[in-house]
Amino acid sequence: MLCHPAPATSPSSWPAPGRLAVTGVDLSRSFVEIATRYAAAQGVAVEFRPVVALNETYRVLRPGAVAVIHDLNGEATRDQIRREVAGMGVSRRDAAFTRLVLGQLRRRAASPERFRRLAAASDFGGCAVTAEGIGLEVRLTRPAG
DSSP: OOOSOOTTSOGGGSOOTTSEEEEEOOOOHHHHHHHHHHHHHTTEEEEEOHHHHHHHHHHHSOTTOEEEEEEEOTTOOHHHHHHHHHTTOOOHHHHHHHHHHHHHHHHHSOOHHHHHHHHHHSTTOOOEEEEETTEEEEEEEOOOO
């Protein structure tokens, strides 16, 4: 997301604070919040529409192509996180930190149902979601022809 004019633009041509509006298309709630805070600090109004992101993905895919999103599963359990980290072969301290971070990220991650709702509202009309361990795979297919 670009929350300021392009570098080649002269500052004298920039809109006054509060007069520039941006539409963001990120699906990540964390990145949306970070970008929203940054935009507010710059005096930029921002609105995020995740379906717009999916529609843009649909637009640029050739017919018959598949877009794949890999993400943390918002419904992953603490036990699934523990098992995932145990398989990483990291030190006890690093494992504890990794479990903590993944637990925090999980609270902000999308659920399979959220991806299904977003995809259903987009030009894709739906998606296939596979949850395995702490991960999600979302497959969005643009129909052929």
